[in-house]
Amino acid sequence: MILEAAVQEGDEVVLGPILQREGDILTRSIGGDVPLFPPSNFGVVDRGIYRSGFPSEENFPFLKVLNVRSIVYLCPEPYPKVNAEFVRSQAIRLFQFGIEGSRESFVTVSNRTIMEALRVLLDIRNHPILIHCKRGKHRTGCLVGCFRKLQNWCLSSMHEEYIKFASPKIRPSDMRFIEMFDVSQMMHCVLGIIYRYHGFGHQAPRLVYQKA
């Protein structure tokens, strides 16, 4: 079962060379004396998709290391000057979806806004992409929850993740929004992906339909 023996205290450990992709993990972050400051409430959602609270100037070097190509910004307020200058200087594409930050906001936001944000999120031409609102809790948490729904996660895991980032300010209305989000609306989009990349030809459209 245990293919690799555990290291024992007192054993000699030889740290051999490590295989590492260029642009990955260490190779993309090592080499600075100054520590990197990720934005508050930062997290990795999936390969090339990140989430956080509002990035401030001290977070810009970190975003450079992530090589962020696009930002999904979920507040209605205009981007502050310093942030706007940063995205311009880095040629980052800014996608703004102005969702009000009021307590029960997500109840009144139409699914269309979320769907359009998801479409941006799923498009690898926009990756690496950062989702953020003000605190990275509620609006970001709802969008990530809907994304997990597209990934076919069970509801309790979506909620567990939402709670992790929203704590201690959990909003039941957000959790209901995630539960109620109708993932089938995105399906013709998703079907496009399946058709393109899985080589389903005219022979198997029914199979695809059943799966989706």
Place this chain on the structure above:
Amino acid sequence: MILEAAVQEGDEVVLGPILQREGDILTRSIGGDVPLFPPSNFGVVDRGIYRSGFPSEENFPFLKVLNVRSIVYLCPEPYPKVNAEFVRSQAIRLFQFGIEGSRESFVTVSNRTIMEALRVLLDIRNHPILIHCKRGKHRTGCLVGCFRKLQNWCLSSMHEEYIKFASPKIRPSDMRFIEMFDVSQMMHCVLGIIYRYHGFGHQAPRLVYQKA
């Protein structure tokens, strides 16, 4: 500044085709009627690196979707039979580092164990890789904290992430362990990466040393 106009309520939204990598996000999870159950306390650490609590049988389909190739298991107890059978059937490599789960465990664990676990973690031949202990809180949190230190994260962000996954059972001893972990021990390892992939020849060893 805003390169992409936000969608307005009432606008017609056309969901065009999305560019998606094969094996990614949707293409690797869509297509099942049964929801996927990620292990408790699941999180994405970095590309190809995941963390969680102890996976149970209901989580195995999810791990299959992630295409997990290796597991770093941080408890001293033998792997349960059902888990052992799963890793064998999937040809997953299991790396066990038996760290006691007692309250002040990390104070007494030598850095050598953590270093060896980090070496496994950094090696892309082992990716996608899942780190887990029992709850995915303390032992996993310490290892991920040390990994973030290698990534040059500031201490407050490492601690913020630790707290997110360990809450509400935060252990100050773990946070001290992360703070005190001497990242320079890993440096000859990291230097090997830089030499291999960044083409530093004999001309620039000093530069590399300064950077590390």
